[in-house]
Amino acid sequence: MKYSFDFGGLLDYAPTILKGIFITVELIVIGGILGVLLGIACAWVRTQGPPWLRPPVAGYVELIRNTPFLIQLFFIFFGLPAAGLSLGEMPAAILTIVINLGAYSCEIIRAGIQATPKGQFEAGASLAMSPFQTFRHVVLVPALQKIWPALSSQMVIVMLGTSVCSQISVEEITFAANFIQSRTFRAFEVYILATLIYLALSVLLRQVLRGVGCLIFPRRRAVR
Amino acid sequence: MITFSTWDIVSNLLLAARWTVLLSLVAFAGGGIVGLMLLYARISRAAALRRAASVYIELFQGTPLLMQLFLAFFGLPLLGVEVSPWLAAGVTLTLWTAAFLAEIWRGCVEAIPKGQWEASSSLAMSFFEQLRHVILPQAMRIAVPPTVGFSVQVVKGTALTSIIGFVELTKAATIITNATFEPFTVYGFAALIYFILCWPLSKSSQILERKLNVAHRNH
Secondary structure (H helix, E strand, O other): OOOOOOOHHHHHHHHHHHHHHHHHHHHHHHHHHHHHHHHHHHHHHHHOOOHHHHHHHHHHHHHHHOOOHHHHHHHHHHHHHHHOOOOOHHHHHHHHHHHHHHHHHHHHHHHHHHOOOHHHHHHHHHOOOOHHHHHHHHHHHHHHHHHHHHHHHHHHHHHHHHHHHHHHOOOOHHHHHHHHHHHHOOHHHHHHHHHHHHHHHHHHHHHHHHHHHHHHOOOOOOOO | OOOOOHHHHHHHHHHHHHHHHHHHHHHHHHHHHHHHHHHHHHOOOOHHHHHHHHHHHHHHHHOOHHHHHHHHHHHHHHHOOOOOHHHHHHHHHHHHHHHHHHHHHHHHHHOOOHHHHHHHHHOOOOHHHHHHHHHHHHHHHHHHHHHHHHHHHHHHHHHHHHHHOOOOHHHHHHHHHHHHOOHHHHHHHHHHHHHHHHHHHHHHHHHHHHHHOHHHOOO
């Protein structure tokens, strides 16, 4: 059987696709920023935080890292309303992304903090800085600088993972692709296009994160 | 209305979890074989092979697994190839796993000091012999912890096959939810089963890493 490709028919649906791209970007920008902040907080707890808070945070990290994103999403979107917390699809998606990225980035950032020489903490303390001030001003930025490539990769993985949010009818790229597919029956063209968009977005996100890295860490110095 | 006991829910989830386990094993074994071939291409001396392998890896790592599944499941039938959910899920996950494993293993091969390559080549070994007798045995030691760690991603990746209608743990959870209207319990138990499957894998990856402790041996 011969199959002739026809990408022209997709042009009519450009607004749908553009909206999808916009929502995917929105998910990863909001989810990414909040997720990394949560990760920093959790990494702080796991390295310097109050001991009683460490086991619950460790449990949270292990639980999230060992269950699929899809199940987390379904649990939050379909399961939580039964427990009295009803979220729209967009807040549910963002919440899941934040919780998911928070757990992964916690482990990555923790590795960066643990790679910080002990002398740094002592130097901070000798300047009469509180442990929190030392963490905030002395430890955190170099730690982030060390693990920035790994953190960037994790953000790209999470961005690709947002395609799953179509399953709770968040109208991102995959949702748009499914919608167009059901209208035109042009499955191959639509999914190839969507795949290429994701590919472009992941390349773009990598570049943006590299740029952000250069902005946050202006002093380029050799690690170690 | 029929009532479902908690045991009804759990037992049905466990029955479906068999397929999650089986699909993970298939994807991991198949991905290992394809990944080894990719690794060979990725570090071979032929520039064209290297290029092709890196494009393959870039494509599979830079696009969502869900899209790959859709392309295989909805796309291929248009070319006249009949695909069942089983086939689409198995093949896609295999190819996806292969891309990641090849990249992990390449890092391990590159961690082997260059002198080992030179020494073996001075013994007139061919490229394949070098890999087989000198490089891979050493690289394998470094590769075990990240490979075991990646198997967790494979198990979690199988959850996506529910979207193309493959009945495994996640799909079963959705079906059971539709019958019982207890999403909190059902998805909670499904998450717990995934955790029970994955946690030993991540834990053993950590333990292996500490035990083999290859990273700090040569310093």
